Amino acid sequence: MQIEKDVRAIADALKNSSIDYADLRVLITGGAGFLGSYICDVLIEMGATVVCVDNLSSGRLENIQELIDQNEGQFTFIRQDIVDASILEIEDQFDVILHLASRAAPMEFEKYPIAILSTNTIGTMNTLELAKRSNAKILFTSTSETYGDPDPQFVPTPETYAGSVISTGIRSCYEEGKRSGEAFMAAYRRQYGIDTRIVRIFNTYGPKIRADGVYGRVVPRFVDQSLRGDPITIFGDGSQTRSFSYITDTVEGILRAALLDGVSGEVFNIGNDKEMTVLQLAKIIREQTNSESEFVFSKLPEGDPKRRCPDVTKAATMLNWTPKVDLNAGLKNFISWVSELK
Numbered sequence: 001m002q003i004e005k006d007v008r009a010i011a012d013a014l015k016n017s018s019i020d021y022a023d024l025r026v027l028i029t030g031g032a033g034f035l036g037s038y039i040c041d042v043l044i045e046m047g048a049t050v051v052c053v054d055n056l057s058s059g060r061l062e063n064i065q066e067l068i069d070q071n072e073g074q075f076t077f078i079r080q081d082i083v084d085a086s087i088l089e090i091e092d093q094f095d096v097i098l099h100l101a102s103r104a105a106p107m108e109f110e111k112y113p114i115a116i117l118s119t120n121t122i123g124t125m126n127t128l129e130l131a132k133r134s135n136a137k138i139l140f141t142s143t144s145e146t147y148g149d150p151d152p153q154f155v156p157t158p159e160t161y162a163g164s165v166i167s168t169g170i171r172s173c174y175e176e177g178k179r180s181g182e183a184f185m186a187a188y189r190r191q192y193g194i195d196t197r198i199v200r201i202f203n204t205y206g207p208k209i210r211a212d213g214v215y216g217r218v219v220p221r222f223v224d225q226s227l228r229g230d231p232i233t234i235f236g237d238g239s240q241t242r243s244f245s246y247i248t249d250t251v252e253g254i255l256r257a258a259l260l261d262g263v264s265g266e267v268f269n270i271g272n273d274k275e276m277t278v279l280q281l282a283k284i285i286r287e288q289t290n291s292e293s294e295f296v297f298s299k300l301p302e303g304d305p306k307r308r309c310p311d312v313t314k315a316a317t318m319l320n321w322t323p324k325v326d327l328n329a330g331l332k333n334f335i336s337w338v339s340e341l342k
């Protein structure tokens with residue numbers, strides 16, 4: 001139920017733009033994942049035709065099963081790895097390509113570095129070839145991780161900040177993979193005139209995000225631990241900061257950046273700009289779930305950034321987009337969805 005409400009909220013927020021969704025043919029990579037499956041839901045709701053390519057490495061078929069069952073002809077799922085050159089055999093023409101495919105959870109960086117790096121480099125090049133063939137607009141979902149561990153004087157971080165990344169560090173497969181993906185976008189734009197857009201997404205949470213085991217990202221992990229009454233595991237002393245965007249805000253920002261005219265070649269931060277410590281987040285979640293879980297502090301992972309908060313002025317000005325859902329309201333939605341599952 002929460003997901004339907006969210007999808008309607010995003011569709012309502014996008015209604016007033018001049019885009020004719022019924023005429024749009026969209027290809028989405030990574031469409032069976034957390035963000036991707038929401039985007040598929042919204043595009044189908046708005047009347048677009050969607051082809052979703054996903055290798056189901058970190059995504060789930062159940063995220064899109066209803067779309068497959070109920071929208072024959074309007075929604076097509078192709079199970080395929082975008083690193084594989086056979087992706088180029090897709091012959092359809094597209095108006096827009098949304099390129100989201102990539103594992104994205106910190107715990108996956110250690111286990112699947114080659115897949116992550118090749119998806120964001122070779123996979124991005126293959127996806128750009130499809131855009132070139134269709135003369136489609138293409139959006140790449142990059143990440144706040146391209147900024148690495150930013151110099152505090154650049155927090156909130158604007159898109160112009162060049163980043164502080166260690167190219168051989170444990171997170172480099174993701175950070176440098178995304179930076180290379182951005183470079184591929186810029187190269188195809190320069191050499192072939194492709195209409196590219198890049199969004200650097202900051203921590204997003206909401207229904208469908210994976211909470212399972214070590215892959216869980218911080219919000220679902222804390223919620224899961226609080227609801228079970230298990231210890232809440234905090235890295236370091238919890239003084240590192242993050243900002244948390246609810247799914248509806250992030251998806252609206254991505255779709256605005258992908259579809260609006262006049263923003264070709266641009267890079268946008270998409271995220272919530274309310275910075276807080278991880279310990280503050282843990283306290284809020286414990287309170288909202290009426291939990292008595294204790295806090296347990298463990299070693300900070302290598303390369304964990306000390307501060308993370310976007311400057312979203314550019315998206316506000318050029319996309320007419322600002323984050324609207326505050327953390328308490330977003331957590332309430334998320335916790336109610338988690339409770340629906342139990």
Ligand SMILES: NC(=O)c1ccc[n+]([C@@H]2O[C@H](COP(=O)([O-])OP(=O)(O)OC[C@H]3O[C@@H](n4cnc5c(N)ncnc54)[C@H](O)[C@@H]3O)[C@@H](O)[C@H]2O)c1
Nearest residue numbers: 030032033034035055056057058059081082101102201204
């Ligand atoms: N959720 C966030 O907070 C966040 C923050 C920054 C950036 N992003 C970016 O947004 C995108 C989506 O993230 P998400 O949170 O939905 O993650 P997710 O893991 O839920 O979704 C990623 C999807 O890509 C698919 N995939 C991975 N490698 C693939 C490959 N080689 N070929 C085909 N499919 C492949 C996975 O199966 C999965 O369905 C990613 O590119 C991620 O880097 C997300």
